[in-house]
Amino acid sequence: MNVNDKRCFFPGERMETHSQILDRLRSAFRSGITVPEVFRQAQLKQLMSLMTENEDQILDALKKDLSKPKFESIIAEVDMVINELHFTIANLNSWMQPEYVSKNLATKLDDCFVRREPLGVVLIIGPWNYPLQLLLSPLIAAIGAGNCAILKPSEVSAATDALVAELIPKYMSQDCYAVVRGAAEETKALLKNRFDHIFYTGSQAVARHILHAAADHLTPVTLELGGKCPCLIYGKVNITYAARRLAWSKFFNTGQSCVAPDFLVCSKATRDALLPALRQTLEDFYSKEPESSADLPRIVSPRHWTRLMELLKRSKGKVVMGGESNEENKYIAPTVLVDVAEDDALMEEEIFGPFLPILTAETLEEAIALINRQEKPLALYVFSEESSVVNTVLEKSSSGGFCSNDGIIHMALPTLPFGGVGASGFGSYHGRWGFETLSHQRAVMLRGWTLERLNGLRYPPYTEDKLSWLRWTTSAKPSCSLM
Amino acid sequence: MERQAVQRAREAFLSGRARAVEFRLQQLHGVKRMITENETEISTALKQDINRSQYDTPLLELIGIETEIKLAIGKLAEWAAPRSVERNLLTISDEVYVQPEPLGVVLIIGAWNYPWALTLLPLVGAIAAGNAAVVKPSELSECSSLLLRALLPRYLDKDLYPVITGGVSETQELLRLRFDHVFFTGSGSVGKIVMEAAARHLTPVTLELGGKSPCYIDKNCDIRVACRRITWGKFVNCGQTCIAPDFILCEPCIQGRVVECLRLTLLEFYGADPKCSPDYGRIINTHHFNRVMGLMEGYTPVIGGQSDASQRYIAPTVLKDVPPHSRLMQEEIFGPLLPIVAVSDMEDAIRFINEREKPLALYIFCSDKKAAKKMIEETSSGGVVVNDVMMHYTLSSLPFGGVGQSGMGRYHGKHTFDQLSHQRGCLIRSLGMENVNLSRYPPQDRRRARRVRMALRAPLIDMSKRTFIWAVTATVIGFGLFVALMVILLIAAGLNCTCWYWRGFYNYW
Numbered sequence: 001m002n003v004n005d006k007r008c009f010f011p012g013e014r015m016e017t018h019s020q021i022l023d024r025l026r027s028a029f030r031s032g033i034t035v036p037e038v039f040r041q042a043q044l045k046q047l048m049s050l051m052t053e054n055e056d057q058i059l060d061a062l063k064k065d066l067s068k069p070k071f072e073s074i075i076a077e078v079d080m081v082i083n084e085l086h087f088t089i090a091n092l093n094s095w096m097q098p099e100y101v102s103k104n105l106a107t108k109l110d111d112c113f114v115r116r117e118p119l120g121v122v123l124i125i126g127p128w129n130y131p132l133q134l135l136l137s138p139l140i141a142a143i144g145a146g147n148c149a150i151l152k153p154s155e156v157s158a159a160t161d162a163l164v165a166e167l168i169p170k171y172m173s174q175d176c177y178a179v180v181r182g183a184a185e186e187t188k189a190l191l192k193n194r195f196d197h198i199f200y201t202g203s204q205a206v207a208r209h210i211l212h213a214a215a216d217h218l219t220p221v222t223l224e225l226g227g228k229c230p231c232l233i234y235g236k237v238n239i240t241y242a243a244r245r246l247a248w249s250k251f252f253n254t255g256q257s258c259v260a261p262d263f264l265v266c267s268k269a270t271r272d273a274l275l276p277a278l279r280q281t282l283e284d285f286y287s288k289e290p291e292s293s294a295d296l297p298r299i300v301s302p303r304h305w306t307r308l309m310e311l312l313k314r315s316k317g318k319v320v321m322g323g324e325s326n327e328e329n330k331y332i333a334p335t336v337l338v339d340v341a342e343d344d345a346l347m348e349e350e351i352f353g354p355f356l357p358i359l360t361a362e363t364l365e366e367a368i369a370l371i372n373r374q375e376k377p378l379a380l381y382v383f384s385e386e387s388s389v390v391n392t393v394l395e396k397s398s399s400g401g402f403c404s405n406d407g408i409i410h411m412a413l414p415t416l417p418f419g420g421v422g423a424s425g426f427g428s429y430h431g432r433w434g435f436e437t438l439s440h441q442r443a444v445m446l447r448g449w450t451l452e453r454l455n456g457l458r459y460p461p462y463t464e465d466k467l468s469w470l471r472w473t474t475s476a477k478p479s480c481s482l483m
Numbered sequence: 484m485e486r487q488a489v490q491r492a493r494e495a496f497l498s499g500r501a502r503a504v505e506f507r508l509q510q511l512h513g514v515k516r517m518i519t520e521n522e523t524e525i526s527t528a529l530k531q532d533i534n535r536s537q538y539d540t541p542l543l544e545l546i547g548i549e550t551e552i553k554l555a556i557g558k559l560a561e562w563a564a565p566r567s568v569e570r571n572l573l574t575i576s577d578e579v580y581v582q583p584e585p586l587g588v589v590l591i592i593g594a595w596n597y598p599w600a601l602t603l604l605p606l607v608g609a610i611a612a613g614n615a616a617v618v619k620p621s622e623l624s625e626c627s628s629l630l631l632r633a634l635l636p637r638y639l640d641k642d643l644y645p646v647i648t649g650g651v652s653e654t655q656e657l658l659r660l661r662f663d664h665v666f667f668t669g670s671g672s673v674g675k676i677v678m679e680a681a682a683r684h685l686t687p688v689t690l691e692l693g694g695k696s697p698c699y700i701d702k703n704c705d706i707r708v709a710c711r712r713i714t715w716g717k718f719v720n721c722g723q724t725c726i727a728p729d730f731i732l733c734e735p736c737i738q739g740r741v742v743e744c745l746r747l748t749l750l751e752f753y754g755a756d757p758k759c760s761p762d763y764g765r766i767i768n769t770h771h772f773n774r775v776m777g778l779m780e781g782y783t784p785v786i787g788g789q790s791d792a793s794q795r796y797i798a799p800t801v802l803k804d805v806p807p808h809s810r811l812m813q814e815e816i817f818g819p820l821l822p823i824v825a826v827s828d829m830e831d832a833i834r835f836i837n838e839r840e841k842p843l844a845l846y847i848f849c850s851d852k853k854a855a856k857k858m859i860e861e862t863s864s865g866g867v868v869v870n871d872v873m874m875h876y877t878l879s880s881l882p883f884g885g886v887g888q889s890g891m892g893r894y895h896g897k898h899t900f901d902q903l904s905h906q907r908g909c910l911i912r913s914l915g916m917e918n919v920n921l922s923r924y925p926p927q928d929r930r931r932a933r934r935v936r937m938a939l940r941a942p943l944i945d946m947s948k949r950t951f952i953w954a955v956t957a958t959v960i961g962f963g964l965f966v967a968l969m970v971i972l973l974i975a976a977g978l979n980c981t982c983w984y985w986r987g988f989y990n991y992w
Contacts, residue, residue: 030837032861071927079936101880104550112878117863119886196887204685211682215675218692220891223685241914248924285925295925385914394909396499398584401908409910412939415568416908417581422663426687428906441893443866443881444859445874449705449850455871459715460752460762462538471546 010165010181018190021178025121025148028175034118034146037096041089043143043172047136048085050171051078057163058132064159065131067298067329072253077133080412084137087414087431088144095144095435098444106454106473111446116439118146119220120196125187125210127202128300129256129352131157134224135164138199139177141434147197148176152190154202155183156301188213195219197438201258204423222427222437224258225420226350227377231261231407232393233270234364235386242383242405243277247285249381249407251334254297255354259379261407262351263340264358265367271338271358279321282334290333291326299330299353308332308353314345317357342370364389368396376400376422381407400424485656488645489617493588495642496615502585504563508556510610513638514603515552518545521634525599528626532598534765535720543720544600547877551604554879554896555611562611562900565909573919573938578911583904585613587663592654592677594668595623595767596723596817601691602631605666606644608899614664615643619657621669622650623767655680662686664903668725670815671888689892689902691725692885693815694842698728698872699832699858701849702737709848709870710744713821714752716846716872718799721764722819723771726844726866726873729816730805731823732832738803738823742785745821749786749799758789758796766795766818775818778811787819807835829854833861841865841887846872865889 009015016024033039051058055078062068062077098113122142126135135153142149151168153161165179180190191198191213200210201224214221233242250261266274286293299305309325315337322335332354340346340357347357361367371380380399382390390404400420403410411418411430419428427437454473457466500506518525522545529535529544555562565580589609593602602620609616618635620628632646647657658665658680667677668691681688700709717728733741753760766772772795779788779800787800797819805811805822812822826832829849836845845864849855855869865885866875875881876895884893894902922934 035860069925069927071925071932074932075923075935075939079939083939101878103880104878107874107878112875112881114882115859117886207685208682211685212679215678215682218671218675218678218690218888218891225685238914238917241917244917244924245914245920287926293926295927383914390911394582398905399907400905401910403910403912405912405914406910409573409912410908413568413571413574413579413908413910415570416579416910417906418908419906421584421586421905421907423685425685428908433906440863440886441882441884442864442886443875443878443883444869445867445871445878445881446852446855446869447871447874449708449870452708452711455712455715458542459711460536460760461754462536462542462762464538467538467541470542 010162013165013181018180018193021150021180022121022193022195025150025176025178028173029118029120029148033173034143034148034176037093040092040143040146043176044085044089044092044140046171047140047143048082048089050167051082051085054163054167057167058160061159061163062132065128065157066253066256066300068253069295069297071295072297076253077130080133081136081140083412084140084414084430088140088435091432092144092435095432104473107445107447109448109451111444113444115442115444116145116435117442119438119440120147122147122149122197122199122438123152123190123195124149125152125198125200125202126154127258128154128156129253129258131160132164134201138201138222138429138434138438141429141438142199143177144435145438147438149178150190150195151177151179152187153179153181155181197222199427199429199438200224207425222429223420223425224418224427224429225378225423225425226258226352227375227420227424228262228347228350229259229377229379229381229399230371230374231264231381231383232364232367232371233264233266233274233383234367235384235389237270237384239270239273239277240281243274243281245406246381246383247278247281247334249409250356251282251285251296251354252408254299254332254334255356256297256300256352257408259401259408259411260352261356261379261381262377263347264356265361265370266358267362268360271360274358275320275336275338278336282321286334290322291324291331296331296334299332302327302330304353305330305332308351308355311345311351311353312355315355315357316341316344317346322354342373364392368393371397376420376424378420378424379403379407379410398422485647485649485653486660488647489588489657489660489662491642492615492617492645495640496585496588501610501615501640501643502613504559507563507610507613508559510639510644511552511556511559511607514607514610515549515556517634517638518548518552518599518603521630524630524634525627528630529598529624531626532595532624533720533723533767534763536762536764538762539720539764544597547600548603548607551607551879551896551899555607555900558897559611562897563613571939574910574912576916577913578909580909582907582909583612583901584907586903586905587614589614589616589903590657590662590665591616591618592665592667592669593618593620593628594725595621596720596725598624598627599631601668605668605689605894605899605903608894609666609903610639610644611900612903614903617657617662618644618646619654620646620648622648664689666892666894666903667691674890689894690885690890691883691892691894692843692888692890693725693817694840694885694889695729695812695815696726696842696844696846696864697832697836698731698846699826699829699836699848700731700733700737700741701829701847701851701854702734704848704850704870706737706740707744707747710741711748712871713846713848714745714748714799717821718749718752718763718819721766721797722821723764723767723817724873726876727817728821728844728846728872729842730812731821732826732835733823734828735825738825741823742801742803745801746786753799757787757798758791758794763799766797769795771818772797775816775820778814778816778818779820780810782809782811784820829858833858836862841885841889843885843889844868844873844875863887 317337414431417428879896882893
């Protein structure tokens, strides 16, 4: 029993401490109820009903939190969760099957396979930028893998936080899945408890605290962090199309995406050709008055708005597009800056807002050297019609994911692993990757009672003869034709 | 000094030379040569460290390493190649694949009980994955670690794979530095320290820890064979194996028989006085000798119990009717003491196991396949072997690793390669087909939105049974129609041919 439970209770919430919730979920897990496929599928279908029956409420909450336009809410939140559900429901049975492995001579007559087993109680901590999708996609993986889960939505996206807390207990098994609300203090207290896996999406600073807390209990962790995702434009390229895709990925959710292209690197000539194309694109997308466009979201909170405006003030770059803002409705115009140096304020941390700094490097090699001086990002983008340019960047850089000639869209494929490397995190999910991350791969070997004479080779007293035989039977024979 | 070696390894990695598959193969061949050319020296070092018999060395360490190297060499090209994945409608004309990539500089902290296997197996995987690696062997197996420090630079790239020897303070220094992955084998308490240190740099870790691996003997099984297998697993390396059967669970009615079979087997393996057997090992050092002897305090063993502090010798010892709350049952024994704990039946055994931390291995001796399956399903452990012990370690296609307090991550064979790689999701698009993209740009309306939703829908191919049946039926019908068409055409052509034939014939006449 954790006496350090710090809880503040929200209206309608069950009056339980963190430890009590954990105990309840753990007993449910121990009873084995989450293991059969039937249960997992039923819960996934319940989650599907949650999504389809409450679309209006979801869109409302996202509008309240981020002024998210309906299109973005549908594409990047609702549909992504529904797609993930479809994919998991359709494939769960095959993922759950035991995986028979190749054997050596000593184990030829044995049953050797890998069982995917649930871990136990998984803690899922969500962020505020895609508050539904980045909380529920890991939940889908957790349910599919047969775990119980505690969801901790971000308090910054308050409307979604409240909605999740209301809907999850209504649709999902209350014994197996719980929602815990609260801010930093409550999360710290929650982390003192022991979990079987912690799945965190958010910032590096908080990730360190989480890892420290997890180390105390030897709890495995998945960290989906961010970073400055660079975008390079080199070689022959259709500048209009590149400008469109770049602008779309950058200003989607007004730049508040972990995989948004953070900054651009190109030659001076490319920059000069790009700027008019970008200007035209922004006008096409958001009209001459972006503040009045229904398709541009807002910054999530006054605190983040202030952070961004401070960054802009400290930057030594020149604003060539946008720059307008309105504190009252947390609006910042899509802004492009040039003459940004590598040590500029905008290059200190992940921007997570609608500022696109353009840095110049005359050659591809210089650009690659520049991005390699930064930490490994969550995503890396290259716009070029020359495959040699794309391949060079691929080979000489590292990043969580990679996409050429577009942005963000690689996230929507459930067959690609979504995760970071280095400072952008570790572990991955989406589709089967999430199932594997939240499962334990248990090696199983079923031997018989016969062939004890063969076993005799390994027993003392040892002899040279026994050794040679053993060497032969345990070596891997990848192309053994006899057996 | 450690800092400089790590810095050099990082610079060597950044130079890019560890990436080429040919280079990795060359290094793997180097490790293989190092093992085969120095088998005698390695055996001698192990004899000095832990009194390992000359046969145990190849048996327990070298054969395993050689097998892993051969596998890596044979399969490396396949492992390192990109793997295509299924696409959706939007990406139907794109290249979509997962590319395994090196992480950077991996820190490998080895253990003293199998100083070569537990250091070189992760190293083989690190090399195969294209990483640089800093190897820190355990100072408790001093001769082995000094020998490794002397040998490795002779066979492998000097900058990419430095060996750093030393004790606790050197390890702490190392852990302050930043790595791209830390691979640790050892105890849970040190595992926590390693994970804490790695947390500062957000470094992922693989922890191969231990635990008390239970061994359940069902009353209806071949107890004689079971005890032979258990005796081997328990007393090899003098019980100092992370996956050794730690304790036995069985019903009181067979306890006597189990003890007798163990006694017979011990006689067969090590003779009347195991102290004189060349095949029986010793405890690594005085501290552990005292620790293990302390566990036995207050209990009278039914077999063994003798010891000799000057040699750090503890006889193979079996204790029965051990109470669950005794000291023997609180911590991992890691020595040649085998307690037998009584349980009333298999259900009781399952309950006993589940009340404790998840172990690294679970062993079940049972002739009833269904009962064994039930036990597997109702418990959790790193790995499980039915009717034997430890053999899952020898099959590199099986992932080897713990769960819960017994560790996180897995390795052996391709699993090491995957563990020490980054799986990078890649989407290669072209700038063409921009019209398809137009629907997703603002300003948005309902019609455009609907088009985008369609394009992003997954799965592309509906895998449900109904669709499958429909697809098969459609294919059969289509094929049938095609065959019918061909038959009609052939007949028509045949008639034509026949026509011409007769005409020719007629002309001829």
